[in-house]
Amino acid sequence: MLEASLASQLKTLLEKVIQPIELVSTLDDGPKSAELGALLDEIAGMSDLVSHSRTGDDPRRPSFAIRRVGTDIEVQFAGIPLGHEFTSLVLALLQVGGHPSKEDAALLAQVRDLEGDFYFETYFSLSCQNCPDVVQALNVMAVLNPHVKHIAIEGSLFQDEVDARGIMAVPTVFLNGEPFGSGRMNLEQIVGKLDTGAAERTATAISEKDPFDVLVVGGGPAGATAAIYAARKGIRTGVVSERFGGQVLDTMGIENFASVPYTEGPKFAAELENHVRQYDVDIMNVQNAAKLTPAEVEGGLVEVELASGARLLSKSVILSTGARWRAMNVPGENEYRNKGVTYCPHCDGPLFKGKRVAVIGGGNSGVEAAIDLAGIVAHVTLVEFDSQLRADDVLQRKLRSLPNVDILLSTLSTEVLGDGAKVTGLAYTDRTTDASHTVDLDGVFVQIGLLPNTEWLSGTVDLTPRGEIVVDDHGRTSVPGVFAAGDCTTAPYKQIIVAAGAGATAALGAFDHLIRTSVPSDAGSPVEVAVS
Structure with a gap:
C-alpha cells in the first residue's frame, strides 16, 4: 500500500522500536476498513516487534490502537493516518515502542506529573498542516502518563459525528467530552492549559x-x-x-x-x-x-x-x-469563528464536503482557495470588493472554467448569518446598485490579506x-x-x-x-x- 521509498524509510525507522507493540484494529466490510487493514498488515510485516490483530471493539470503524504489549500504554486513531498525519503515525509507533520523545525533558516531566483523568479526542483532516502538532503532542502525553488517553479521528470518515458535535474547523479537541481547543497547539501550550501554575512559574x-x-x-x-x-x-x-x-x-x-x-x-x-x-x-x-x-x-x-x-x-x-490573516470585521464573524467562519481552506475544506461555501477575497489566495474548495464542496461563491479580481490571469481562467463557482464583484460583505450554532449564510451589498442580498451558505473562508x-x-x-x-x-x-x-x-x-x-x-x-x-x-x- 505504501510507496516503495516510504515503506523502506518506515522499515528503517521501526528498527528504533525496543518494546513489542500490537496494532489492534476494529474494522467492518467497507473499503476504508480494507485499506486500513492492509496498511496495518504491511507495517506489522516490517518488524518482529510489531504485530497486528483484528480484535478491537471500538464503535468507530475503521479504527485501531497502537498498544505496548503487556501494558495499558496506547494511542488510538480512527481513520487512516496518511497525508499530513503519516508522521504522527510513525512517531506513535516509535514512542509506544519505547523510543523517547525529543521534547524538552522538563516539559516531559511536567506531563508525567499531571494529576487527574484526561480523555482527549482530536478531529483532524488529512490535508491539515496544523493538525499533526496537536495529534503528536497528545500522543506523547498518552504514552508518558497513564491518566491520559487520546484518539485522533479523521473527520471526513465520521461526518455524522462531526455534524452532531458542530465541528467546522480542524484540529478540534475535546477533553472528557467537552470542547478543549481548536487550532494549532503544541505540547507546551496544552500542558499550560492543564497545569494552571505553569504560566506563573515560567x-x-x-x-x-x-x-x-x-x-x-x-x-x-x-x-x-x-x-x-x-x-x-x-x-x-x-x-x-x-x-x-x-x-x-x-x-x-x-x-x-x-x-x-x-x-x-x-x-x-x-x-x-x-x-x-x-x-x-x-x-x-x-x-x-x-x-x-x-x-x-x-x-x-x-x-x-x-x-x-x-x-x-x-x-x-x-x-x-x-x-x-486580516478579518472582515463584520457582525457575526467572531461569533461564528470555527463554526463556519475559517481562514484555512486546506485545513477545514474537507469538513465542508458537499456543502455550499463562500470565499472572501479575489487575490491569489482567495482564488486559489476557491479553486481548491470547488473540488470538494457543492458550490463556491467568491466575493470580491473590487470591480475585478486581482489574482494572476492563469488562476482567474481556471476559476472561471469551474461549473460550481459563482463570482460576485463590487460586493461588500456586511454580516455573517447563523442560527446560533453555525453559519447559515452571508449578507452583502452590491456596490454598483446599493441593493442588499443574502446567500445561503454553510461556511465562509476569509482570504483578504494580512x-x-x-x-x-x-x-x-x-x-x-x-x-x-x-x-x-x-x-x-x-x-x-x-x-x-x-x-x-x-x-x-x-x-x-x-x-x-x-x-x-x-x-x-x-x-x-x-x-x-x-x-x-x-x-x-x-x-x-x-x-x-
Whole structure:
C-alpha cells in the first residue's frame, strides 16, 4: 500500500522500536476498513516487534490502537493516518515502542506529573498542516502518563459525528467530552492549559534571566534568521515567540525559496527552529510581547514586557512579529469563528464536503482557495470588493472554467448569518446598485490579506497608517537600539525569502549598533596607523 521509498524509510525507522507493540484494529466490510487493514498488515510485516490483530471493539470503524504489549500504554486513531498525519503515525509507533520523545525533558516531566483523568479526542483532516502538532503532542502525553488517553479521528470518515458535535474547523479537541481547543497547539501550550501554575512559574523564570545583547521578538523566518546571525557573532541572544515558525506554519506549499524546490510550511518551520537550536540561543516559546520600553540613555537596556507579566532586558531588540490573516470585521464573524467562519481552506475544506461555501477575497489566495474548495464542496461563491479580481490571469481562467463557482464583484460583505450554532449564510451589498442580498451558505473562508502584529507597539516606534513598522535599509526603527524585520515592517514584498534576508540585515544592524554604543564617550580618538 505504501510507496516503495516510504515503506523502506518506515522499515528503517521501526528498527528504533525496543518494546513489542500490537496494532489492534476494529474494522467492518467497507473499503476504508480494507485499506486500513492492509496498511496495518504491511507495517506489522516490517518488524518482529510489531504485530497486528483484528480484535478491537471500538464503535468507530475503521479504527485501531497502537498498544505496548503487556501494558495499558496506547494511542488510538480512527481513520487512516496518511497525508499530513503519516508522521504522527510513525512517531506513535516509535514512542509506544519505547523510543523517547525529543521534547524538552522538563516539559516531559511536567506531563508525567499531571494529576487527574484526561480523555482527549482530536478531529483532524488529512490535508491539515496544523493538525499533526496537536495529534503528536497528545500522543506523547498518552504514552508518558497513564491518566491520559487520546484518539485522533479523521473527520471526513465520521461526518455524522462531526455534524452532531458542530465541528467546522480542524484540529478540534475535546477533553472528557467537552470542547478543549481548536487550532494549532503544541505540547507546551496544552500542558499550560492543564497545569494552571505553569504560566506563573515560567514568567518568574523568564524575569530572572540576565540581560541579552540581542533579543528577537518573533520566531518566523525573519526572527529565526536574525537569531542565527546574532548568535554567530558570539553575543548573548534570545528569542521570544508565540509559536516558532509564525505564519509559515499555516502555509501549505513553498516552491520559491532558493535552493529548496518544494517544502511545506510546518516542515520548513521545524527546520528553522532546528537550525536556531544549533547555536547558543535562549528560545522562549508560547510567549506574547505586550509592551516595549526604550532605553532611558544611549547604550542602555531596552525592556520587553510579556503578556504573562515577565520582563526581559536587552541591549538591542529585533521586532519580527509578522502578520496574521486580516478579518472582515463584520457582525457575526467572531461569533461564528470555527463554526463556519475559517481562514484555512486546506485545513477545514474537507469538513465542508458537499456543502455550499463562500470565499472572501479575489487575490491569489482567495482564488486559489476557491479553486481548491470547488473540488470538494457543492458550490463556491467568491466575493470580491473590487470591480475585478486581482489574482494572476492563469488562476482567474481556471476559476472561471469551474461549473460550481459563482463570482460576485463590487460586493461588500456586511454580516455573517447563523442560527446560533453555525453559519447559515452571508449578507452583502452590491456596490454598483446599493441593493442588499443574502446567500445561503454553510461556511465562509476569509482570504483578504494580512494585518501586521504591531498593536502593542503603538506610541513606541513609528508605524504607518496600516500598522507597519517603519524601518530604514539597516532595519533600524525610530527608537535607538530597536530594529525590525519581516512582514510586520514596511518591506514591500511579504515573502519568506525577503523576510529571512531582512532578519539577517536587522541582526547585522543590531551588532553594528552594539559595537558603536559599547565604546565609552571618553575613550579618545583611535590611534592612527600608517600603512605604506
